[in-house]
Each structure stands twice: as structure tokens, then as C-alpha cells.
Amino acid sequence: xxxxxxxxxxxxxxxxxxxGFAARLGPDERVLATARTGDGAHLVVTSWGLWxxxxxxxxxxxxxxxxxxxxxxxxxxxxxxxxxxxxASGDGPVFFLxxxxxxxxxxxxxxGRVPEAVHARVExxxxxxxxxxxxxxxxxxVQRKVPGRDGTVLQxxxxxxTDPAVVAQVAADVVRSLGx
Numbered sequence: 001x002x003x004x005x006x007x008x009x010x011x012x013x014x015x016x017x018x019x020g021f022a023a024r025l026g027p028d029e030r031v032l033a034t035a036r037t038g039d040g041a042h043l044v045v046t047s048w049g050l051w052x053x054x055x056x057x058x059x060x061x062x063x064x065x066x067x068x069x070x071x072x073x074x075x076x077x078x079x080x081x082x083x084x085x086x087x088a089s090g091d092g093p094v095f096f097l098x099x100x101x102x103x104x105x106x107x108x109x110x111x112g113r114v115p116e117a118v119h120a121r122v123e124x125x126x127x128x129x130x131x132x133x134x135x136x137x138x139x140x141x142v143q144r145k146v147p148g149r150d151g152t153v154l155q156x157x158x159x160x161x162t163d164p165a166v167v168a169q170v171a172a173d174v175v176r177s178l179g180x
Contacts, residue, residue: 023058038107048147071115137162
């Protein structure tokens with residue numbers, strides 16, 4: 001019955017919130033797609049982020065904090081980034097030093113448009129990206145749009161094993177150069 005209702009909802013003009021969805025969307029947040037997971041929970045793709053099961057509730061991962069999303073064999077794997085440190089330069093730009101959480105995997109019963117919508121939103125949040133080799137590894141420098149806000153945020157995601165002090169120094173140098 002739930003699958004039929006979800007299919008009818010899609011055919012008649014898009015997705016709404018699934019029955020029993022235990023979270024409140026932002027005032028301008030729009031539902032783009034939904035899918036039921038193998039354990040009966042739901043993923044909800046909105047204009048602001050991906051709502052994932054979190055205990056008895058749901059939690060939004062904002063698009064600018066989704067490092068990776070991979071769709072394979074009926075499973076959506078999502079890697080969420082966490083802000084570790086904020087690096088600022090006076091009144092100029094700010095960088096956020098990020099680290100990735102372990103991937104969460106969601107087996108989707110009827111994925112519908114969820115994989116495509118997630119891919120489009122993650123890629124659409126990226127304004128620019130470049131990689132820089134550093135002693136002991138390297139780092140990605142990514143400029144991303146934050147859903148629901150004007151402007152972009154600059155992020156630095158170091159490779160595992162890269163010296164954090166070197167990453168912080170390079171990021172601070174970049175912030176200073178952008179602040180001119």
C-alpha cells in the first residue's frame with residue numbers, strides 16, 4: 001500500500017513527505033524525492049539537503065556537507081563531512097577545515113528519483129574545486145553553495161595522513177590571498 005501511495009504521489013505531481021516522517025522542514029524547503037529504505041525508514045531529498053534516519057527521528061545533511069554520494073546495486077552510500085575548524089582572515093573569506101564521517105549505506109526498496117536528485121544536488125552545490133599536493137598527501141579546496149543562504153563557503157578537505165598544521169597554513173594563506 002505504501003509503495004502504491006508513493007507511486008501515485010509521484011505521478012500526480014511530485015513527492016510529499018512520507019506518512020510518519022518525524023521531522024519539520026524549513027519554511028522554504030521543498031521536497032524533491034523520497035524513497036523507503038529496506039528497514040522501513042525514509043530518505044527525503046529536499047532543496048536544502050538529504051534527510052536520513054537518525055534513531056526514531058530524521059536528520060538533515062545539508063548539501064554542502066555531503067562529500068560523496070554513490071549509487072550502486074540498490075544501495076545509496078552517503079559520506080557526510082563535519083566542520084573541524086574555521087579559518088578566517090579578518091573581514092575576508094572563511095575556510096572550513098573538514099573531515100569525513102564513515103559512509104552510511106541505505107538500501108532503497110523503490111529508489112524512484114532519489115539517486116538522480118541526490119547526485120544533481122551534490123554536484124550543483126559545488127561552484128569550484130581543485131586539488132593541491134602537500135607534504136605527506138594533499139587537500140581538496142572546494143567552494144560550495146549553502147542551501148537556503150546567499151553566497152558560498154570555502155572548504156578544505158585534507159587527505160588522510162596529511163599534516164594538519166600544513167593544511168591549516170596553506171588554507172590560511174589562501175584565505176589571505178582571497179581577502180585582498
